[in-house]
Every structure is written in structure tokens, then in C-alpha cells.
Amino acid sequence: MSPLLSVRNLRVDFPTRSGMFEAVRGVGFDLGRERLGVVGESGSGKTMAGRAILGLVRPPGKVTAERMELGGESILNLPESRMRRLRGSRISMVMQDPKFSLNPVMTVGRQIMEGYRLHTGESRAAARDKALEMLRAVQIRDPERVFDAYPHEVSGGMGQRIMIAMMLAPDPEILIADEPTSALDVSVRNEVLRILDRLVGARGMGLIFISHDLNLVAQFCDRVLIMYAGRVVEELPARDLHAARHPYTQGLLNSLPRLDRPVERLAVLRRQQGWRDAPPEGAA
Amino acid sequence: MVQPDMTGQPGRGTPPPAGGVPSARAARLRRRARSLGGLVLSLALTLLGLLLVTFVIGRVMPIDPVLKVVGERATQAQYEAARIAMGLDKPLWQQFLLYMGEVLRGDFGRSISTGHPVAQDLRRVFPATVELASLGTLIGVCVGVPLGVVAAARRGGWIDQIARVVALVGYSMPIFWLGLMGLLLFYGILGWVGGPGRQGIIYDGMVPTVTGLILVDSLIAGDWAAFRDAFSHIVLPASLLGYFSLAYISRMTRSFMLEQLSAEYVVTARVKGLSERRVIWGHAFRNILVPLITVIALSFGSLLEGSVLTEIVFSWPGIGQYITKALLAGDMNAVLGGTVVVGTCFVALNLLSDILYRLLDPRAK
Ligand SMILES: Nc1ncnc2c1ncn2[C@@H]1O[C@H](COP(=O)(O)OP(=O)(O)O)[C@@H](O)[C@H]1O
Ligand SMILES: [Mg+2]
Numbered sequence: 001m002s003p004l005l006s007v008r009n010l011r012v013d014f015p016t017r018s019g020m021f022e023a024v025r026g027v028g029f030d031l032g033r034e035r036l037g038v039v040g041e042s043g044s045g046k047t048m049a050g051r052a053i054l055g056l057v058r059p060p061g062k063v064t065a066e067r068m069e070l071g072g073e074s075i076l077n078l079p080e081s082r083m084r085r086l087r088g089s090r091i092s093m094v095m096q097d098p099k100f101s102l103n104p105v106m107t108v109g110r111q112i113m114e115g116y117r118l119h120t121g122e123s124r125a126a127a128r129d130k131a132l133e134m135l136r137a138v139q140i141r142d143p144e145r146v147f148d149a150y151p152h153e154v155s156g157g158m159g160q161r162i163m164i165a166m167m168l169a170p171d172p173e174i175l176i177a178d179e180p181t182s183a184l185d186v187s188v189r190n191e192v193l194r195i196l197d198r199l200v201g202a203r204g205m206g207l208i209f210i211s212h213d214l215n216l217v218a219q220f221c222d223r224v225l226i227m228y229a230g231r232v233v234e235e236l237p238a239r240d241l242h243a244a245r246h247p248y249t250q251g252l253l254n255s256l257p258r259l260d261r262p263v264e265r266l267a268v269l270r271r272q273q274g275w276r277d278a279p280p281e282g283a284a
Numbered sequence: 285m286v287q288p289d290m291t292g293q294p295g296r297g298t299p300p301p302a303g304g305v306p307s308a309r310a311a312r313l314r315r316r317a318r319s320l321g322g323l324v325l326s327l328a329l330t331l332l333g334l335l336l337v338t339f340v341i342g343r344v345m346p347i348d349p350v351l352k353v354v355g356e357r358a359t360q361a362q363y364e365a366a367r368i369a370m371g372l373d374k375p376l377w378q379q380f381l382l383y384m385g386e387v388l389r390g391d392f393g394r395s396i397s398t399g400h401p402v403a404q405d406l407r408r409v410f411p412a413t414v415e416l417a418s419l420g421t422l423i424g425v426c427v428g429v430p431l432g433v434v435a436a437a438r439r440g441g442w443i444d445q446i447a448r449v450v451a452l453v454g455y456s457m458p459i460f461w462l463g464l465m466g467l468l469l470f471y472g473i474l475g476w477v478g479g480p481g482r483q484g485i486i487y488d489g490m491v492p493t494v495t496g497l498i499l500v501d502s503l504i505a506g507d508w509a510a511f512r513d514a515f516s517h518i519v520l521p522a523s524l525l526g527y528f529s530l531a532y533i534s535r536m537t538r539s540f541m542l543e544q545l546s547a548e549y550v551v552t553a554r555v556k557g558l559s560e561r562r563v564i565w566g567h568a569f570r571n572i573l574v575p576l577i578t579v580i581a582l583s584f585g586s587l588l589e590g591s592v593l594t595e596i597v598f599s600w601p602g603i604g605q606y607i608t609k610a611l612l613a614g615d616m617n618a619v620l621g622g623t624v625v626v627g628t629c630f631v632a633l634n635l636l637s638d639i640l641y642r643l644l645d646p647r648a649k
Pocket of ligand 1: 014021023040041042043044045046047048049061
């Protein structure tokens with residue numbers, strides 16, 4: 001079976017005064033109906049890689065790739081009008097902070113209905129029913145009230161659930177979740193993750209879960225890509241993470257506190273110049 | 285303290301919420317009504333301040349109002365009698381209360397240069413200015429807002445460059461020079477527009493005054509010839525003011541839009557698959573409406589008080605010209621009356637943009 005999404009040698013460049021800045025330098029992976037974690041420190045190009053897949057890198061940024069296929073069809077250099085039809089309906093994205101990623105002057109209901117109606121052409125009434133159904137699906141108890149609320153009137157955890165409801169309403173095959181819980185209170189993170197996991201699992205979607213939290217990704221995902229300086233340095237099943245071979249991954253693991261193996265001092269990650277360009281470890 | 289209830293009908297158009305729980309919309313309306321009460325109070329205080337300032341200016345001016353009335357050759361007794369008749373012998377606070385009472389009744393005294401009550405003069409000149417400023421602002425909004433939005437959406441593109449030049453010229457060109465050149469070209473050489481003044485001589489006083497805005501009055505009267513004539517007179521000065529208003533409005537629109545277009549919710553809108561037009565107008569533009577309204581109100585206000593040069597170049601019988609002439613003639617009643625009217629308009633514009641802000645921005649407390 002061909003993968004939902006297949007990416008090879010994806011690059012994102014930004015021209016700067018001091019030459020090209022390479023934000024993503026040759027990322028490649030296949031995504032099936034699974035939860036793929038993407039981990040890396042801040043600035044390692046995770047967000048840019050996700051946006052490049054959606055065709056949302058704005059000029060002067062430049063995206064190139066050897067291959068970028070959605071369900072076996074190339075989406076590389078697709079004209080904007082065709083790309084728009086895929087966006088939201090086949091690939092969607094949940095962003096980091098619902099405080100900023102929801103439009104402050106539009107009611108929650110309108111924002112959910114908007115994308116759904118665009119891609120399905122349904123009537124207002126049907127879209128309203130769908131929006132309420134989605135709000136219930138993300139376990140919002142009072143969907144009618146929330147439907148009419150503005151984003152500033154809901155909490156962060158609820159905002160992110162609204163975001164998930166909005167992005168899943170048109171039934172995409174792939175969801176890119178870009179640090180979806182990083183901006184939330186610790187107390188609601190697990191709840192949001194559980195909802196995301198259940199919905200994505202029930203629909204048989206492919207999930208790209210971007211995070212800088214190795215522990216979280218290890219628990220939540222099936223497979224993990226480790227990114228460093230715009231590249232994938234290692235790719236391995238989440239359950240084999242402890243057996244990681246790349247020194248960067250090992251460094252990340254060692255710098256995490258562990259209950260079962262307490263240490264006097266946590267190790268400090270020492271980066272090495274060679275990591276930037278060495279070929280990736282693991283499956284490739 | 286008075287807290288007028290301005291809700292009208294809370295939750296109009298929404299079905300009554302189930303189970304007695306107040307709907308989010310009704311709660312929002314109530315919150316806003318309460319804050320409107322405070323707003324009205326603060327406005328009343330602002331107006332009081334305006335009256336106080338004009339009153340003080342009237343008293344400290346080195347112009348003797350009594351002398352202006354009785355003339356240089358009056359006897360001491362005549363002078364004293366006039367002074368008492370004008371209430372100038374009373375303590376200052378009583379004078380202020382009297383002044384306030386008169387202003388509130390719309391009585392600004394008599395203008396010594398026109399010989400008419402100032403209020404009557406203002407009813408004639410103020411609509412002329414309002415008509416000119418409204419049309420100018422209309423042009424400024426209709427051209428400046430789309431120009432600013434497109435300039436921001438295509439930042440660095442050729443439309444952005446043109447918008448930049450247009451605004452720069454608007455900021456730096458002396459208005460009387462542009463006005464004279466415009467008259468020379470479009471009236472003198474091409475003959476496309478009417479000359480100075482509001483109307484051609486044959487139409488003067490032909491249209492019954494209803495609003496004082498000749499364009500509107502001639503439409504009400506159904507007099508097309510008068511409308512065309514008035515339009516041909518106003519189009520040039522209004523375009524000139526419109527150009528200055530456009531320069532300001534387009535720059536502000538552009539910078540508001542640039543700020544919004546870099547916001548995360550814009551990425552969200554794109555992720556949904558919306559067209560760029562819907563992203564810009566349906567999402568980003570809705571978020572600049574509130575500051576934009578304030579900018580438009582300010583621009584309109586500045587055209588109301590600041591179009592003196594335009595009015596002089598085009599012999600436009602408006603309030604700017606009226607106040608300037610009165611000032612040069614030492615006609616304090618006319619100056620203060622005109623100032624109170626313009627000041628009140630400013631306050632009213634502020635109130636209007638505040639109310640719109642509360643209605644349009646769901647985050648307004
Ligand atoms: N518009 C841009 N111009 C230049 N560099 C950019 C731009 N946007 C992002 N970058 C750079 O690209 C790199 C990758 O960023 P990002 O993908 O956001 O990292 P991550 O999501 O892993 O934290 C960062 O170093 C960032 O500074
Ligand atoms: Mg990021």
C-alpha cells in the first residue's frame with residue numbers, strides 16, 4: 001500500500017543578507033496511518049517542514065524537494081488554486097497557541113463552519129450541525145454556548161479542542177499537529193492529547209506530531225524522527241528510543257530526568273559540528 | 285450618577301436561551317451598555333471642559349468686547365451701561381454659568397462683522413464645510429482603504445510602491461498650490477469643473493434649504509441642474525481634500541494590515557484552504573475595522589477644522605473661512621461660537637468611534 005504522504009529531500013531556504021539560510025536541509029519520510037513524532041530543539045526546522053508540506057512557506061522562502069506525494073500524487077509545485085483544494089480537506093494543521101491561532105473577532109461556530117462549508121459545499125444548517133457535532137466530539141459539554149462564543153471567552157485547553165474540531169471537520173487524511181500542547185497548562189495537556197489521539201485513531205488518519213518534548217513523543221507516537229539543524233538525524237520506532245544510536249538523540253535522552261535511574265547531575269547536551277551533515281541513522 | 289440603559293432589546297434576533305442560562309450574546313450586550321453609561325458621562329465632562337476653555341479664552345483676549353459693541357466714541361456712562369447689560373460686572377463664575385446657559389440654548393451672541401446672530405451664520409457656513417469634508421473623507425476611504433489593503437497584501441510590489449509615492453506626495457505638497465494648479469487646469473484651461481464657490485450665480489438660493497448640504501437639498505428638490513452645478517463646484521476641492529485624506533488613510537490601513545497579516549490566525553485561515561481574498565478581507569481586514577474607524581473619524585475631524593486653506597483658495601463659504609475672517613476682525617463671538625461647534629463635532633466623532641468600537645470588537649469590555 002502506498003503511504004499517505006511521501007517526502008524526499010525536502011529543503012526550505014530563505015535568502016538573507018549573508019547568503020542563503022537553510023531552514024530545512026533534506027528531510028525525507030513516509031507517513032502511513034500512524035502517529036509520526038518529529039522531535040528536535042527549537043529552530044531545528046520542524047515548523048518550516050510542516051508548512052512546506054502544506055505549501056504555506058511565504059516568499060521569499062523557497063521550497064524544493066525530490067518528491068512530495070500525497071496518496072501517490074505529486075503535490076510539489078502544484079498551482080496555488082489546486083493546492084488550496086487539498087489544504088484543509090486532505091491535509092490540515094493544528095498550531096501551537098489557540099490564543100493566537102483563532103481569529104479574535106469571529107465566533108467559534110463561524111470559524112468551524114467556514115472550512116467545512118468551503119470543502120463540502122454544505123448548507124449553513126448542515127454546517128452548524130456538523131460544528132456542534134465536532135464540538136461534542138472534542139468533549140465540549142456546552143456546544144451551543146461555545147458555538148456563539150468568541151475565542152477570548154474560552155480557556156486555552158478549550159481553545160485547542162476547538163482548533164482540533166475545526167481542523168478535523170472537513171475530514172482530512174493527514175493532520176500536522178505543531179506543538180499542540182506546548183502552550184497549554186500542564187493540567188489540560190493530557191486531556192487534549194487523549195482527544196486528539198482518539199479522533200485521529202478512529203478516523204484512521206496519519207498524524208505528524210511535532211514536539212520538542214522527547215518523553216511526550218515517546219509515549220504518544222508510533223515512530224519518531226529526530227531533527228537537528230534542518231535534517232533528520234535519526235528515525236526509529238518510539239519503543240526503541242532508549243536504543244538510539246545517534247549521539248544527539250542519546251544526548252537528548254540523557255539530559256532528561258528519569259525516575260528509575262536517578263542521577264546526581266543531568267548530563268548537558270554537547271553539540272558537535274559533524275552532526276549537521278552526517279547521514280541519518282536508522283531506517284533510510 | 286446617571287447610567288442610561290441603552291441595551292434596547294438584549295439578544296435581539298436570538299432565540300431565548302434554554303434553561304434560563306443567559307446566552308453569551310445577551311451578556312455581552314449588557315456589559316457594553318453599562319460601559320456606554322460611563323462613556324456618556326466622560327463626554328459630558330469633555331464638553332464642559334471645552335466650554336470652560338472657550339470661556340477663558342474669551343475673557344483673556346486683549347479685545348474689549350464692550351468697546352466692540354458701543355464703539356470707540358461712546359461716553360463712559362454708555363460704556364458702563366453696556367458692560368452691565370452684557371453681564372460683565374458679575375463675578376466670573378456667574379458669567380460662566382450664564383455663558384453655559386446661552387451656549388446650551390444655541391445662543392452664541394451676535395457677530396459684529398456680519399451683524400447676524402452667530403448661530404444663524406453657523407447654520408449657513410457649517411453645512412458647507414460638512415459637505416466638503418464628507419465628500420473628501422468619502423473619497424479618502426473609498427480609495428485609501430483598498431489601496432492600503434492591497435499595498436500590504438502585496439508588500440514591496442508595484443502597487444505598494446505607487447501607494448508609497450502617492451502618500452508621500454500627499455504629505456508634502458502644499459495644499460493651496462495644488463488647489464490653484466487644479467483650478468487653473470480643470471477650470472481655467474479645460475473648463476471641466478465649476479469655478480470657485482459652492483454654486484454658479486444663477487443657482488444661488490434656488491434650492492430650498494433643508495439640510496444645508498446643497499447636493500442633498502437639490503436631490504430632495506429633484507432639481508438635477510442644480511445638483512450637477514453643485515457637483516461641478518465641489519468635485520475639485522473635495523478631490524483635493526480626498527487626496528490628503530487618502531494619503532493618511534492608506535498609510536494607516538497598510539500598517540494595520542501588515543500587523544494582522546503576520547498573525548497566526550491568518551495562517552490558520554490559509555490552512556483551511558481559504559482563498560487569499562477571503563483570508564485578507566474576511567479575516568485580517570475584519571480585525572483592523574476598529575482602529576480604522578478611529579483613523580477615519582480623526583481624518584474627518586481634521587478636515588472639518590483644517591480645511592481653511594482649501595476654503596480660501598476655492599472661495600468656499602465654510603466654517604474655516606468664517607472663523608479666520610472673524611479672528612482677523614476681532615469678532616470674538618463668532619470665533620468662540622465656531623470653535624464650540626467644531627470642538628463639539630470632535631467630541632461627537634470620538635463618541636461615535638468609541639461606540640462602534642464597542643459594537644464591533646467582541647473583546648471590548
Ligand atoms: N521568514 C524567515 N526568514 C528567515 N529565517 C526563518 C524564517 N522563518 C523561520 N526561519 C528560521 O528557520 C529556522 C527553523 O525554524 P522553525 O521551523 O520555526 O523551527 P522549529 O519549529 O523547529 O522551532 C529557524 O532558525 C528560524 O529562525
Ligand atoms: Mg516551531
